[in-house]
Amino acid sequence: MQVPAYVEYEKATSLTHALSLLAKFGPEARVLAGGHSLIPMMKLRLAQPETLIDINGLTELSYLDSTGTELRIGAMTRHAELLGSRLAGQHFPILHDAERVIADPVVRLWGTVGGSLCQADPSEDLSAAFAALEATMVIAGIEGKRTVPAREFHIGPYETVVGPGEILTEIKIALMPGGGSAYEKVGRRAGDWPVAAAGAAVWLEGNLIRTAGIGLTAVGAPQFAAREAEESLIGAPATQEAFARAGRLAAEHCRPVFDQRGPVEYKRHLASELTVRALRRAVERARG
Amino acid sequence: MRITLTVNGTEYSRIIEPRLLLIHLIRDELRLTGSHWGCDTSNCGACVLWLDETPVKSCTVLAAMADGRRVMTVEGLAAGTRLDPVQEGFARCHGLQCGFCTPGMMLTARWLLDHHPDPSEADIREALSGQVCRCTGYENIVRAVRWAADYEAAQDQADHS
Structure with a gap:
């Protein structure tokens, strides 16, 4: 029988209330969103917070809308809500590709976008998708809000820049015309963490790639991004050769480790191949 | 607390x-x-x-x-002594053997039909992909859910005619 260790529990009723509870209970308090990452970690004693601050009542953090220049995703948005959002899918199909392969439909109904990001598992899918899209994270503290680029959000495995008294409240993605995006994942079985996965977001000008973002997960890419691969694409024609070169660079510059999901060489192979496939599909979508 | x-x-x-x-x-x-x-x-x-x-x-x-x-x-799930169509479907289609996974299967199936009254076989399999059955296999479970969908569609039609 797996149960979490003894813990105190507080139910937050608003963002302000949650922040004041975090201030009151100090650095050993943890925010509890859907709990589908945190509670399993607590069962295994990999996380042992003294106090849980439950933010499931914070409907103010549950939204998905467009300001005209940005798509805004509230941190308490459930995975199923992101997957079900026509708005998100229309602008950034990469998000739907990724959500479709995150855990299973029941877990997606309760697990949250913000919770997944803050858990900061090095194999997490949305971290790679948001890295590809160069999203911006909004973090609230008692003093106010600050923004951090997605590519500066993670400090390392299971660690983010969200401080002890802070809460991730929103993810923002700039809306730019002429783009396409896609996510490709290989897992051992349905609903599993990836052996490797790659996301691509491209913006075209004619047949030339104006901007490209490539996200990688589960293969030890710094900040879930493949910068060298991206640089090789900017200004290049959107051809299979360019995709193949980007794939090679993505594989060269990531640092996968051998574990129960596979050996290093296999993961590098996947990093390359999935980058190519994601780019191909992203470009197809950009061309409409 | x-x-x-x-x-x-x-x-x-x-x-x-x-x-x-x-x-x-x-x-x-x-x-x-x-x-x-x-x-x-x-x-x-x-x-x-x-x-x-x-x-x-x-x-x-x-x-x-x-x-x-x-x-x-x-x-x-049942309304008094009247089984929910999903329960009825599992009974009729032999959607269980040992029964261990059945309560979870039926509750997810109920949610699926509430949101998607006419699911394809693929929709049913996707909806239940986070549920594991280790004895009957999944064929009869999928049939049971589809039976419930057909039953409910027929009931709806009867109500409207």
């Missing part, structure tokens, strides 16, 4: 440790043993019940999180 929740229409109030998992509250405290406790890792889906309007894997939800909310377990 004290929590109050409504399970299958009945209000319960209990003093609990905050670390108590919802599945254990339901089974051990409230003695509603229809919900099963399986893998403990939110993989198998035997513990699925509804929290408000949503199926959840209750081995991965704290009982404290259900405070002030409504829970529906498999015991709440």
